[in-house]
Amino acid sequence: MIARLKSNWSYLAIATLFVFLILAPFDWFLGQYTTLMIVIGIYTIVTVGLCLLMGYTGQVSLGQAAFFGMGAYISAILSTTYGFNPWLAMLIAAVMTGAFAYIIGSPIFRLKGNYLAMATLGLGLIMWIVFKQLNQSFGEPDGISGIPYLSIGGFVFDSSFRRYFLVWAFCLVILFTSQNIIRSRTGRALRAIHGSESAAESIGINVGRFKVKILVLSAVYASLAGSLFAHHLRYIGAQPFDFLASVKLVVMAVIGGLASIWGAIFGAGTTHILSDELLLRFGDWDVVIYGLILVLVMIFMPEGLFVKLKEVFERLRLRYRKKGVEP
Amino acid sequence: MSRSVILETKGLSKAFGGLVALDKVDLSIESGKITAVIGPNGAGKTTLFNLITGVYPMSGGDIYFQGALLNKVPPHKRASLGIVRTFQHVYLFGNMNVLENVMSGRHPRSSYGFLEAALRLPKARREEEAISLNAIKYLNLVGLGTYAEHDALSLPLGQQKLLAIARALATEPRLILLDEPGAGLNTLEKRQLSDLIRNIREMGVSVILVEHDMPLVMGIAEWVIVLDSGQKIAEGTAAQVQKDPKVIAAYLGEEVEEC
Amino acid sequence: MSSAQFVQYLITGITSGSIYALAGLGFTIIYAVTRIINFAQGEFVMLGGLVAFTLIHRAGIPLVPALFLSILIAAAVGAAMYLLAIRPPKKASVVSLIIITIGVAMLVRGIAGQELTKEFIRLPSFSGEQSMSFLGAHIDPQALWIIGTTVVVTIILHLFLTYTMVGKALKACAINPVASSLVGINPKTMALIAFVLAAAIGGIGGVVFAPLTLMSYQAGVMLGLKGFVAAAIGGFKSPVAAVIGGLLLGIIESFVVAANWGPFTSDYKDAIALVVLLFILLIRSGKLAEEERAG
Numbered sequence: 001m002i003a004r005l006k007s008n009w010s011y012l013a014i015a016t017l018f019v020f021l022i023l024a025p026f027d028w029f030l031g032q033y034t035t036l037m038i039v040i041g042i043y044t045i046v047t048v049g050l051c052l053l054m055g056y057t058g059q060v061s062l063g064q065a066a067f068f069g070m071g072a073y074i075s076a077i078l079s080t081t082y083g084f085n086p087w088l089a090m091l092i093a094a095v096m097t098g099a100f101a102y103i104i105g106s107p108i109f110r111l112k113g114n115y116l117a118m119a120t121l122g123l124g125l126i127m128w129i130v131f132k133q134l135n136q137s138f139g140e141p142d143g144i145s146g147i148p149y150l151s152i153g154g155f156v157f158d159s160s161f162r163r164y165f166l167v168w169a170f171c172l173v174i175l176f177t178s179q180n181i182i183r184s185r186t187g188r189a190l191r192a193i194h195g196s197e198s199a200a201e202s203i204g205i206n207v208g209r210f211k212v213k214i215l216v217l218s219a220v221y222a223s224l225a226g227s228l229f230a231h232h233l234r235y236i237g238a239q240p241f242d243f244l245a246s247v248k249l250v251v252m253a254v255i256g257g258l259a260s261i262w263g264a265i266f267g268a269g270t271t272h273i274l275s276d277e278l279l280l281r282f283g284d285w286d287v288v289i290y291g292l293i294l295v296l297v298m299i300f301m302p303e304g305l306f307v308k309l310k311e312v313f314e315r316l317r318l319r320y321r322k323k324g325v326e327p
Numbered sequence: 328m329s330r331s332v333i334l335e336t337k338g339l340s341k342a343f344g345g346l347v348a349l350d351k352v353d354l355s356i357e358s359g360k361i362t363a364v365i366g367p368n369g370a371g372k373t374t375l376f377n378l379i380t381g382v383y384p385m386s387g388g389d390i391y392f393q394g395a396l397l398n399k400v401p402p403h404k405r406a407s408l409g410i411v412r413t414f415q416h417v418y419l420f421g422n423m424n425v426l427e428n429v430m431s432g433r434h435p436r437s438s439y440g441f442l443e444a445a446l447r448l449p450k451a452r453r454e455e456e457a458i459s460l461n462a463i464k465y466l467n468l469v470g471l472g473t474y475a476e477h478d479a480l481s482l483p484l485g486q487q488k489l490l491a492i493a494r495a496l497a498t499e500p501r502l503i504l505l506d507e508p509g510a511g512l513n514t515l516e517k518r519q520l521s522d523l524i525r526n527i528r529e530m531g532v533s534v535i536l537v538e539h540d541m542p543l544v545m546g547i548a549e550w551v552i553v554l555d556s557g558q559k560i561a562e563g564t565a566a567q568v569q570k571d572p573k574v575i576a577a578y579l580g581e582e583v584e585e586c
Numbered sequence: 587m588s589s590a591q592f593v594q595y596l597i598t599g600i601t602s603g604s605i606y607a608l609a610g611l612g613f614t615i616i617y618a619v620t621r622i623i624n625f626a627q628g629e630f631v632m633l634g635g636l637v638a639f640t641l642i643h644r645a646g647i648p649l650v651p652a653l654f655l656s657i658l659i660a661a662a663v664g665a666a667m668y669l670l671a672i673r674p675p676k677k678a679s680v681v682s683l684i685i686i687t688i689g690v691a692m693l694v695r696g697i698a699g700q701e702l703t704k705e706f707i708r709l710p711s712f713s714g715e716q717s718m719s720f721l722g723a724h725i726d727p728q729a730l731w732i733i734g735t736t737v738v739v740t741i742i743l744h745l746f747l748t749y750t751m752v753g754k755a756l757k758a759c760a761i762n763p764v765a766s767s768l769v770g771i772n773p774k775t776m777a778l779i780a781f782v783l784a785a786a787i788g789g790i791g792g793v794v795f796a797p798l799t800l801m802s803y804q805a806g807v808m809l810g811l812k813g814f815v816a817a818a819i820g821g822f823k824s825p826v827a828a829v830i831g832g833l834l835l836g837i838i839e840s841f842v843v844a845a846n847w848g849p850f851t852s853d854y855k856d857a858i859a860l861v862v863l864l865f866i867l868l869i870r871s872g873k874l875a876e877e878e879r880a881g
Binding site: 054058059060062104107108111114115117118119121122123125126129243247250254258284285287288290291292293294295298299302 | 623625671674675678679680681682683684685686688689690691692693694695696697699700807811814818856857859860861863864867868
Binding site: 177178180181183184185186187188189191192194195196198199200201202203204205206207213217 | 380382401402403404406407411412414418419420421422423427430431432433434435437439440441443444445446447451454455458491494495497498
């Protein structure tokens with residue numbers, strides 16, 4: 001019964017979100033922030049994957065920026081140096097990144113214990129070194145430039161306005177797809193693993209393989225986001241894919257709520273805006289503040305800020321309803 | 328009626344470092360019957376279950392399920408073969424409601440995957456229908472039909488245990504292992520449990536039961552196996568086993584220790 | 587490669603390996619007692635070096651007292667970390683706790699960078715700069731201090747764990763926390779001791795390493811990672827195995843750089859540890875999976 005009530009509110013919330021998103025890039029509304037929102041949309045895509053990964057495998061990925069960067073670099077290199085169609089390049093990037101995640105994930109998830117954290121930390125650092133190397137091989141010393149805009153037929157995504165809708169279209173498709181997965185047999189298996197690995201195994205769920213699958217899913221999402229990123233900035237360096245970037249992604253996921261899907265928008269949005277603000281006001285103290293946020297959120301709101309806010313909202317709503325019923 | 332064996336162990340052993348939990352145990356579980364495994368604490372009963380379900384690797388011996396060797400089959404595959412268990416500590420999926428817990432049990436009997444789910448293809452939607460209907464059937468079987476949308480953990484212990492059994496039954500097993508299903512239940516609940524176990528037997532599912540509650544065991548078990556310190560010390564009908572001096576000695580030994 | 591060069595590379599490897607070993611000990615102790623992977627372990631090493639430097643250059647404290655004070659401060663940070671960030675969350679999952687240690691690591695690193703120093707620092711060598719000769723190779727005397735300290739710490743730790751009441755209690759808690767709580771060992775006290783011990787050992791590592799190499803507030807990341815690899819080689823269970831792991835990693839690193847093979851030039855030598863890590867994971871996933879299932 002509670003599920004039914006919740007879903008009415010959910011429809012309302014999502015509808016509101018839709019309207020907001022569609023109106024946002026217009027000058028009379030939030031048009032000046034269009035570029036900011038494009039980037040938030042891109043980070044949301046990575047964050048959803050990370051939320052699902054950390055939420056359902058119970059392990060931490062400290063190298064998600066590696067997958068993000070792989071998508072960006074493969075797209076960039078294939079579409080500039082080799083003249084590939086950007087859409088094809090994006091697809092190839094997603095497949096390659098996914099395959100890579102599969103190869104790494106299989107041995108890691110066969111181990112009991114928290115090896116994912118360190119393995120992804122290591123992976124992230126290795127890939128960052130690789131990216132710097134790729135800069136030298138395929139572009140000017142510090143990055144790859146001249147990345148083309150995406151286009152469909154003659155319609156080129158050359159303005160922020162157009163790219164905004166492209167990115168958010170991707171983002172919403174991914175959010176809905178993720179929701180479909182969670183509501184399905186696969187999603188139940190993932191939630192079962194989260195609930196009790198022993199019991200999940202006893203009813204025939206191959207725990208290790210599912211964990212690998214969700215790692216691959218998160219890697220594919222990150223890769224798609226990376227490709228969109230490359231075709232948005234038209235220039236990529238190694239800096240957005242360093243260790244700090246991976247940590248920022250974890251902060252986004254934590255604030256959005258591990259195992260939460262729509263919370264990812266909230267997490268990515270607040271963290272990204274916060275990080276720009278923090279950098280402005282506090283300079284190098286921003287790292288300290290990230291650390292503080294991580295610690296405080298995990299101690300007091302481990303389900304994530306977004307989920308906590310939902311709970312508070314629910315409680316206020318119930319109290320309000322009670323008051324209404326009382327004569 | 329020909330007598331057929333659903334599960335057989337030959338020389339089954341398990342050692343944890345220097346500690347021997349099971350010592351060359353030979354068992355022959357008859358198909359379609361309710362078999363109880365009893366014994367004082369530390370006899371190796373839960374270890375036996377863990378070996379049969381593949382949670383622990385064996386130290387020695389062989390297990391045969393329906394005539395086929397089970398040794399190397401990974402635990403999650405054993406469920407699709409038809410072996411399922413419940414746990415002493417229940418282990419429900421707290422992040423789902425009652426119905427979804429049972430629907431999870433349909434996992435080995437359904438097949439659509441990531442892609443079909445993501446795109447909500449017709450195959451996925453058809454299978455979801457079937458999964459729902461089947462789950463409701465098993466929920467009604469254990470008497471929890473009206474609680475379908477409640478949070479799984481909001482149920483009292485007795486009903487949580489019934490839910491766990493419903494979830495296990497949803498896998499359509501040939502053999503179900505019940506690990507202390509009666510623990511923590513009151514007299515009425517234990518009677519309902521006995522009826523449910525008999526129903527399960529009527530459905531053609533073989534039952535192996537580990538229990539400490541003697542009246543419960545003696546009331547429904549058609550065959551009783553007694554373990555002590557990792558070895559089988561007796562087996563027979565409930566009446567035979569109750570009078571066996573070795574069995575009495577094993578339990579008396581335990582009582583003396585408790586004093 | 588001449589035999590003199592061989593010995594040179596070997597000594598270099600053992601020297602850096604000793605630091606990895608000390609970091610690895612810290613990881614192992616905390617993991618064994620609490621099942622947490624402490625991402626701030628590398629920061630304890632960094633603190634050892636940077637705090638000592640700050641004490642000497644800003645507070646005018648002489649070398650030897652500064653060293654000991656620095657180790658004490660590192661241990662205090664370890665205690666504070668446990669009491670303020672690890673103990674409070676009541677039902678925290680392992681994921682949460684790991685993220686918390688990451689947060690603490692960033693906090694410590696950031697504050698060190700802001701409050702202590704942003705530059706690369708170096709402590710004075712303990713016994714002069716004159717390098718000695720050994721089998722044709724040159725050894726910096728500080729290297730002897732490093733190796734010696736590691737050996738002494740390992741021995742003392744072993745004696746502590748085997749023969750003292752507290753040490754035995756710590757071991758018991760690592761093997762079976764439930765059973766040990768039944769005999770009166772308080773797991774929270776044990777966890778606190780584990781953190782303090784790991785931080786102190788890390789601090790010791792930082793203090794002996796800083797004279798030999800330049801250290802910055804960012805040093806903790808790589809040192810922590812390499813300490814993790816050392817602990818992983820040792821299976822996170824045995825302190826001695828972690829030490830061996832650290833030494834092994836140091837030696838491998840040294841010889842791979844010497845061979846100047848492929849991408850592993852000295853610029854990218856850090857990547858070696860990461861490759862070793864991934865390699866270990868591949869090997870262990872085959873063997874360990876079954877054992878850990880039963881445990």
